[in-house]
Amino acid sequence: MRSTALAVVALVGLVAGACGGSGDGVQSGEESGGLSATYDGVGEGGTLYVLTNSEGASTLDPQRVYTGAELGAWGSTFTRTLTSYKPVAGKDGTSLVADMATDLGTASDDLKTWSFTLRDGVTWEDGSEVTCADVAYGVSRTFGSEVTAFDGPQYAVSYLDIPEGDYDTGSAYPGPWLATEEEQALFDEAVSCDGKTITFKLAVPVADFAYTVSLLAFAPVPEAQDTADQYALKPFSNGPFKIESYEEGKELVLVRNENWNKDSDEVRSPKVDKIVWQFGLDETVIDERMLADAGDDKNAIVYGGILPENLQTVFGDDTLKDRRTDGFDGFVTYTMINVKTVSCLEVRQALWLAIDREALRTAAGGPFTGEFASSFVAPLLTTDYEPAKLVEGLNPDGTPNLEAAIAKMEEAKEKCPEVYAKATEDGLRFDHPDTDTWKKYMAIWIDSLGAAGIKIVDNPIEGSKYYATINGDQGDLMRAGWAADWANASTVIPELFGQGGGFNYHNNEEDAAFADFQAKVDEAKLETDRGAQAKLWKELNQYVIDQVWSIPGSATKAQNLVGSNVRGAYNWLPFGWYNLGDLGLAG
Amino acid sequence: MLLPMSGTGGDTMNESVRGDVVAEGMSPFRLGLARVRGNRAAVVAFWVVMFFVFVAIFAPVLVKIFNIDPYALDREAINDFGLPAGPMGGISWDHPLGVEPGTGRDILGRLMYGARISLLVGAIGTILTTVVGVTLGMIAGLRRGFIDSLISRLGDVTLAFPSLLLIIALANPMTQRLESLGVPSGNTARITYIMTVLTLFGWVYMARLVRGQVLSLREREFVEAARSFGAGTGHLVFKQLLPNLWPQIIVFVSLSLPGFVALEATLSFLGVGLLAPAASWGIMLGDSVRYYRAAPTYLFIPGVTLMALVLAFNLLGDGLRDAFDPRSDRQQL
Numbered sequence: 001m002r003s004t005a006l007a008v009v010a011l012v013g014l015v016a017g018a019c020g021g022s023g024d025g026v027q028s029g030e031e032s033g034g035l036s037a038t039y040d041g042v043g044e045g046g047t048l049y050v051l052t053n054s055e056g057a058s059t060l061d062p063q064r065v066y067t068g069a070e071l072g073a074w075g076s077t078f079t080r081t082l083t084s085y086k087p088v089a090g091k092d093g094t095s096l097v098a099d100m101a102t103d104l105g106t107a108s109d110d111l112k113t114w115s116f117t118l119r120d121g122v123t124w125e126d127g128s129e130v131t132c133a134d135v136a137y138g139v140s141r142t143f144g145s146e147v148t149a150f151d152g153p154q155y156a157v158s159y160l161d162i163p164e165g166d167y168d169t170g171s172a173y174p175g176p177w178l179a180t181e182e183e184q185a186l187f188d189e190a191v192s193c194d195g196k197t198i199t200f201k202l203a204v205p206v207a208d209f210a211y212t213v214s215l216l217a218f219a220p221v222p223e224a225q226d227t228a229d230q231y232a233l234k235p236f237s238n239g240p241f242k243i244e245s246y247e248e249g250k251e252l253v254l255v256r257n258e259n260w261n262k263d264s265d266e267v268r269s270p271k272v273d274k275i276v277w278q279f280g281l282d283e284t285v286i287d288e289r290m291l292a293d294a295g296d297d298k299n300a301i302v303y304g305g306i307l308p309e310n311l312q313t314v315f316g317d318d319t320l321k322d323r324r325t326d327g328f329d330g331f332v333t334y335t336m337i338n339v340k341t342v343s344c345l346e347v348r349q350a351l352w353l354a355i356d357r358e359a360l361r362t363a364a365g366g367p368f369t370g371e372f373a374s375s376f377v378a379p380l381l382t383t384d385y386e387p388a389k390l391v392e393g394l395n396p397d398g399t400p401n402l403e404a405a406i407a408k409m410e411e412a413k414e415k416c417p418e419v420y421a422k423a424t425e426d427g428l429r430f431d432h433p434d435t436d437t438w439k440k441y442m443a444i445w446i447d448s449l450g451a452a453g454i455k456i457v458d459n460p461i462e463g464s465k466y467y468a469t470i471n472g473d474q475g476d477l478m479r480a481g482w483a484a485d486w487a488n489a490s491t492v493i494p495e496l497f498g499q500g501g502g503f504n505y506h507n508n509e510e511d512a513a514f515a516d517f518q519a520k521v522d523e524a525k526l527e528t529d530r531g532a533q534a535k536l537w538k539e540l541n542q543y544v545i546d547q548v549w550s551i552p553g554s555a556t557k558a559q560n561l562v563g564s565n566v567r568g569a570y571n572w573l574p575f576g577w578y579n580l581g582d583l584g585l586a587g
Numbered sequence: 588m589l590l591p592m593s594g595t596g597g598d599t600m601n602e603s604v605r606g607d608v609v610a611e612g613m614s615p616f617r618l619g620l621a622r623v624r625g626n627r628a629a630v631v632a633f634w635v636v637m638f639f640v641f642v643a644i645f646a647p648v649l650v651k652i653f654n655i656d657p658y659a660l661d662r663e664a665i666n667d668f669g670l671p672a673g674p675m676g677g678i679s680w681d682h683p684l685g686v687e688p689g690t691g692r693d694i695l696g697r698l699m700y701g702a703r704i705s706l707l708v709g710a711i712g713t714i715l716t717t718v719v720g721v722t723l724g725m726i727a728g729l730r731r732g733f734i735d736s737l738i739s740r741l742g743d744v745t746l747a748f749p750s751l752l753l754i755i756a757l758a759n760p761m762t763q764r765l766e767s768l769g770v771p772s773g774n775t776a777r778i779t780y781i782m783t784v785l786t787l788f789g790w791v792y793m794a795r796l797v798r799g800q801v802l803s804l805r806e807r808e809f810v811e812a813a814r815s816f817g818a819g820t821g822h823l824v825f826k827q828l829l830p831n832l833w834p835q836i837i838v839f840v841s842l843s844l845p846g847f848v849a850l851e852a853t854l855s856f857l858g859v860g861l862l863a864p865a866a867s868w869g870i871m872l873g874d875s876v877r878y879y880r881a882a883p884t885y886l887f888i889p890g891v892t893l894m895a896l897v898l899a900f901n902l903l904g905d906g907l908r909d910a911f912d913p914r915s916d917r918q919q920l
């Protein structure tokens with residue numbers, strides 16, 4: 001999943017370093033949140049507050065959500081899906097459970113047909129039943145790019161057995177709003193209903209499709225309630241909470257949905273009566289309020305984390321032990337290299353060897369912000385994660401190895417004089433979001449690469465337009481961060497480096513090494529044995545690292561502070577945030 | 588009554604006059620200067636301004652002398668959180684005003700280099716707006732009629748623009764356009780853009796002032812006299828009118844310069860600034876706001892410095908206005 005607008009600033013900024021450093025006696029390490037992560041002394045009712053700096057939700061529309069924390073937040077409150085994740089802390093939280101469906105689905109032998117049966121008693125906020133047609137209609141909305149604008153994951157488009165066509169999505173089906181009868185028939189052929197059973201026909205075998213349908217993009221939407229682009233402001237609820245009011249820049253109020261049928265839901269156990277999101281608050285003010293812990297702020301959580309400059313205060317004060325958390329958030333940040341313009345492996349290796357990752361990590365806020373990534377797959381994906389063998393000569397403490405970098409540049413001078421000249425004379429253009437913090441990161445890039453004779457041309461891009469801009473015009477180096485969509489590296493390696501990958505800006509198709517890579521990616525995607533598949537992902541990850549198509553930055557961590565009355569604030573691993581709907585207040 | 592003005596604007600008489608006020612026979616310019624010298628606040632402000640100008644001009648030498656490099660990263664000066672190590676924002680012998688959180692770059696050095704940018708933008712912005720404003724105001728006042736209306740309405744329209752919004756919104760596209768027109772890319776293009784827009788939006792006040800003065804001066808006897816001797820426009824402008832406009836222009840310039848300095852900081856603060864690793868007071872202020880709890884000196888020092896410079900310019904400007912403004916003649920003489 002993409003990082004949030006917030007995360008573009010907060011996370012994409014980071015390149016982290018080795019673990020274990022200490023500043024003024026404060027250690028970075030996993031912290032679960034103590035008392036606040038448990039349900040000890042939790043009561044029923046009350047109002048929970050969510051304080052955030054963002055101006056609003058990126059979207060409430062289930063087919064358009066693609067931000068980790070929001071997927072978890074909306075999923076646990078007002079959007080139920082066929083399957084979802086187990087609401088527990090720790091690794092167990094990444095295991096899949098049946099939600100609206102009776103089980104985790106039934107696949108045909110070739111893994112190209114998947115069917116799910118809806119439970120009895122799953123209802124909408126008006127009391128009407130959630131039907132199979134509602135699910136099918138919801139899925140069809142992903143195709144309507146004139147409304148959904150490619151905001152959400154595109155797995156429905158890439159997996160479902162619908163012919164390719166001329167619409168923006170590359171499909172022959174334009175979504176429910178524009179489809180002619182014949183076009184609608186194409187979709188109905190791929191997603192069909194038989195009573196309470198919905199069947200998906202896929203164009204390719206997908207072994208982990210049960211995980212795919214846990215994405216809100218596969219959530220139901222009742223056709224009668226669909227208001228197209230307006231649906232993002234007030235989606236219809238089938239979960240324990242419904243939207244009372246939503247005003248961007250101000251607040252989002254979620255209240256209990258009386259028509260949610262507890263017996264039909266084995267996943268959610270809501271405790272509070274009301275959840276109020278307060279938008280547009282100043283970040284520094286949020287931290288001050290959380291530290292003060294007064295009045296309603298005792299019942300508050302924060303969306304967006306602790307500012308790096310306040311980490312010393314928060315983690316240096318042991319009276320906050322029961323209210324603070326520190327853990328991986330599932331993201332890996334990295335610097336994409338435009339393989340077309342930097343077509344010289346030695347130059348790419350020199351970049352990696354020369355960059356002072358330790359300084360970048362310190363500028364971001366130190367070891368708390370993350371650990372050096374040695375894989376594009378986050379450590380949370382335990383099955384697929386394996387630290388890769390990094391470029392030879394790389395210092396494990398993150399400091400640059402200037403000698404090795406200069407030696408690589410000397411090699412490059414012989415082997416690829418054109419790229420060498422570009423890197424040393426014209427300079428490599430570095431695209432990044434335009435923030436104050438990034439001005440410092442750039443100073444470090446310019447300084448440490450300059451020491452190896454590589455010139456960097458600073459190219460700041462307005463934060464909100466960053467991804468849209470590099471989608472059209474790639475620099476030589478670009479900043480990004482990514483987290484898996486579900487617990488399988490199939491949502492990482494092919495997306496970031498494969499042909500047509502949703503987030504592949506490396507222009508690596510022309511690299512001599514690409515054909516082999518892509519063949520193996522295709523093989524891994526079709527591998528049904530999970531162990532064998534994991535082995536392939538690990539090899540592919542090593543392959544990318546050997547080719548240095550991208551420089552891994554850090555496996556990032558997030559720190560949070562909750563109000564003293566909040567209970568159940570554990571880090572829900574699939575989303576890297578709390579299980580919002582299950583949060584409670586001390587009674 | 589106004590002092591009789593010499594038609595030549597020359598100051599050949601009474602070379603010996605200095606210090607306190609001996610009004611008779613002095614040119615308005617000298618008379619004003621004499622009064623400024625008597626204004627203690629203005630004199631102090633003048634030396635403060637001179638100090639900043641000196642620091643800005645000799646910043647590269649000064650940082651060598653004090654051994655502070657504004658661009659050098661100092662990992663030793665910051666702790667593992669990236670915050671300045673030690674009390675008071677890392678103030679030490681190596682870093683007299685502390686270090687920037689995150690990178691450990693020296694704040695004093697960055698302030699010195701930031702002063703270059705601030706004063707450069709301030710000076711060039713003021714010169715450009717003055718040249719454009721005086722020229723257009725002079726044309727409007729002399730020609731009158733249609734051209735006067737045209738320039739005056741153009742001024743009204745310019746003032747009606749929400750200029751700050753426009754400057755921010757157009758920053759990126761216009762900078763790229765400038766680069767494609769051959770302006771060296773990077774900070775040169777960015778500074779050129781800022782200068783250009785500041786001039787485009789800033790000329791009006793000066794033009795109005797000059798136009799008004801010209802309208803009144805052109806009817807005066809000495810101008811009539813020069814005209815009756817057959818003086819051409821060039822003579823009228825350069826020998827008759829301009830010398831009598833200098834006091835107003837100097838006052839205006841001294842008051843608009845701090846405005847430009849503050850505006851540059853504002854624009855940098857809002858993100859329409861320079862590229863890394865250049866130093867600018869606005870960028871420092873924008874960044875430092877986040878650290879007010881962890882490193883308060885980092886917010887305090889650039890803030891006070893900017894305030895000191897703007898205040899000094901304003902006091903100097905006030906002193907000049909008191910000295911050169913005709914109305915104050917009646918009060919002081």
